[in-house]
Amino acid sequence: EYNSQLSYMRVQLTTQLQEGITHNSVTWEYNSQLSYMRVQLTTQLHESITHNSVT
Structure with missing residues (x-):
């Protein structure tokens, strides 16, 4: 459970970073x-x- 929560946070972080780069915003x-x-x-x-x- 702890591990999946960590994975979810990592995905969220990666997604937000990608969006930030993509939209340059x-x-x-x-x-x-x-x-x-x-x-x-x-x-x-x-x-x-x-x-x-x-x-």
């Missing part, structure tokens, strides 16, 4: 939202590695 607000998602994803990945609890 990265505004400050959009950019900060993207940064927040990236931090969340990195944190979750780090936690899963640290605790070795990826189911």
Whole structure:
């Protein structure tokens, strides 16, 4: 369950990055939202590695 949530977040992040590049419409607000998602994803990945609890 944790792993699929992580995969979903990764897909969302990748999609948003792709859309941002495609439409060339990265505004400050959009950019900060993207940064927040990236931090969340990195944190979750780090936690899963640290605790070795990826189911």
